[in-house]
Amino acid sequence: MYLLFDIGGTKTRIAFSSDGTSFEAPVKLETPVDFSVAMQAYKTEGDKIVNGRPIHAVAAGVKFLNKERNGMLAQALLPMWANQPLKQSLSEMFQVPAYLENDTAIVGLGEAAYGAARGYGIVVYMTISTGVGGVRIIDGAIERSAQGFEPGHSIIQYAERDIRCLSCGVAGDLESYISGRAFERRFGKKPYDVTDPAIWDEAATVLAAALANVSVFWSPECIVVGGSMMKHPGISLDAVRTKLPQFLRIFPQPPELKPEALGDDGGLYGALAFVVKQHARL
Ligand SMILES: [Zn+2]
Known part of the structure; x- marks a missing residue:
């Protein structure tokens, strides 16, 4: 029925959904650095997984997607993927429509449809990882936007001079x-090697302030928080939950804060939810 892709900078996961509500165990491969090699690998693996069954659409969550041009941004996933026509390639290879979305938006949709925020109507997903991203999902659909969502680049301290965003x-x-x-830049080591609890507690305070901002602008019922910085050692979601009310006094009750539930499969669940919704429109 649907062939699902989660295309990351180092790993790609591919899975088949024969019923539109679940998917089979995914195949994992290294994301080839060369775009045309990647497309050949995706075709070979995809055909193996589909195994002659009918396929109606392909869906993919991918980093650095240029949504207007349905290809890759110049800053791309990998340099050799820059400005490549990903959507067209997937569609032509499998002879079906291809639906592409930004990876963070897809994972957020997955968490709203199948994961931690199942049953909530107004959901925000935040990922605190190598970078910081987020998306709002309304009634099971990624909210429309003029230029995407970038809560990671919201201003926490406007007068700060020394702490500058690397993106x-x-x-x-x-x-x-x-x-x-x-x-890594501030402490000179990988985040998982930062063991000083005071540093992580300060990060929890900053995240609580940011989620207060998210709450007043986006007014979610539930905020799902994921990403590698939320692991241990890392930012404690319990600490963020305790700190949030001090920044968010205007609402009688803060939104629910939940850890992401789908782990590595979040992108594939999101691709499934996305293709079901998009393809049903045809
Ligand atoms: Zn920034």
Whole structure:
């Protein structure tokens, strides 16, 4: 029925859904650095997985997607993927429509449809990882936007001069405090080697302030928080939950905070939820 892709910078996961409600055990492969090699590998693996069964659409969550051009951004996943026509390639290879979305939006959709926020109507998903991203999901659909969602680049401290974002160059944004890359730059080691509880407690305070901002702008019922910085050692979601009310006094009750539930399969669940919704429109 549907062939699902979760295309990351180092790993790709591919799975088949024969019923539109679940998928079979995914196949994992290293993401080839060369775009045309990747497409050949995806075709070979995809055909094996589909094994002659009817296929109606392909869906993929992918980093650095240029949604207007349905290809890859110049800054791309991998340099040799820059400006490549990913959607067209997937569609032509499998002779069906291909539906592509940004990876963070897809994982958020997966958590809303099948994971931690199942049953909630207004959901925000935040990922605190190498970078910081997020998305709002309304009634099981990724909310429309003019230019995407970038809560990682919301300003935490406008007068900050020394803490500058490694992605956008702005001083004092959320990503410049609590992303994995920012931690490496600030502390000179991998985040999982940072063991000082005071550092993680400060990061929890910054995240609580950021989630207060998310709450007043996006007014979610539930915020799902995931990503490698939320592991142990890492930011404690319990600490964030305790700190949030001090920043969010305007609402009588803060939104529910939940850890992500789907782990490595979040992208495939999201691709499934996405293709079911998109393809049903045809
Ligand atoms: Zn930034």
